Amino acid sequence: MPVESPLPTALIVMGVSGSGKSTIAELLAAELGWPFRDGDDFHPPENVAKMHAGTPLTDEDRWPWLAAIAAWIEEARRRGGHVIVTCSALRRIYRDALRDGHGDVRFVYLEGTKDLIASRLAKRKNHFMPPALLDSQFATLEPPGADEAPLAVSIGATPDEIAAMVLEKLAGFSRGSKSPR
Numbered sequence: 524m525p526v527e528s529p530l531p532t533a534l535i536v537m538g539v540s541g542s543g544k545s546t547i548a549e550l551l552a553a554e555l556g557w558p559f560r561d562g563d564d565f566h567p568p569e570n571v572a573k574m575h576a577g578t579p580l581t582d583e584d585r586w587p588w589l590a591a592i593a594a595w596i597e598e599a600r601r602r603g604g605h606v607i608v609t610c611s612a613l614r615r616i617y618r619d620a621l622r623d624g625h626g627d628v629r630f631v632y633l634e635g636t637k638d639l640i641a642s643r644l645a646k647r648k649n650h651f652m653p654p655a656l657l658d659s660q661f662a663t664l665e666p667p668g669a670d671e672a673p674l675a676v677s678i679g680a681t682p683d684e685i686a687a688m689v690l691e692k693l694a695g696f697s698r699g700s701k702s703p704r
């Protein structure tokens with residue numbers, strides 16, 4: 524995958540529900556100073572209602588959501604800016620939709636076991652996503668392949684440590700390396 528610019532137009536923090544996307548993305552956004560939006564804010568209300576009711580989304584449910592995120596990234600691309608956004612981006616075809624043919628979108632992949640994530644979700648308060656959907660999230664997950672050059676990090680560490688690891692990997696990219704360290 525070609526590296527088109529020193530820093531990506533968009534950093535997409537991906538992973539199953541509860542993997543820590545919002546937590547890590549907020550820290551990264553604060554460090555990088557890039558505009559940040561939570562991918563959940565791009566869902567049409569019907570999707571949120573469906574997830575809240577405990578029903579996994581289908582591909583059809585997800586396409587308009589992914590298109591809305593891709594459109595926000597395109598705005599940044601046009602003005603030569605950078606953005607950071609969370610999005611589960613569970614399947615490769617979803618990530619392809621988000622890349623939209625461009626090589627300037629990088630995925631931060633938050634990798635963790637179902638047990639660890641379930642234990643974090645069990646403690647989380649005030650979120651529409653029920654922990655019971657975690658099985659379907661893992662069933663749908665297609666971890667990014669090496670050819671997608673993900674910035675992959677294990678979620679066992681503290682949020683600050685994870686964000687620091689991501690920034691270190693990103694610095695590797697910005698120095699022009701073609702593959703993550």
Ligand SMILES: Nc1ncnc2c1ncn2[C@@H]1O[C@H](COP(=O)(O)OP(=O)(O)OP(=O)(O)O)[C@@H](O)[C@H]1O
Nearest residue numbers: 540541542543544545546643647652678680681682
């Ligand atoms: N590295 C970490 N160590 C300990 N707890 C964490 C860590 N990262 C996130 N958490 C906690 O785990 C829970 C899930 O994190 P978060 O809400 O950021 O996940 P998410 O991937 O954005 O979830 P969703 O996709 O459902 O919105 C939160 O309660 C958060 O405080």
Ligand SMILES: O=C(O)[C@H](O)[C@@H](O)[C@H](O)[C@H](O)CO
Nearest residue numbers: 539540563580611612613652
């Ligand atoms: O792809 C999906 O099944 C959904 O988008 C979820 O993953 C949520 O957006 C989110 O991660 C939960 O808050």
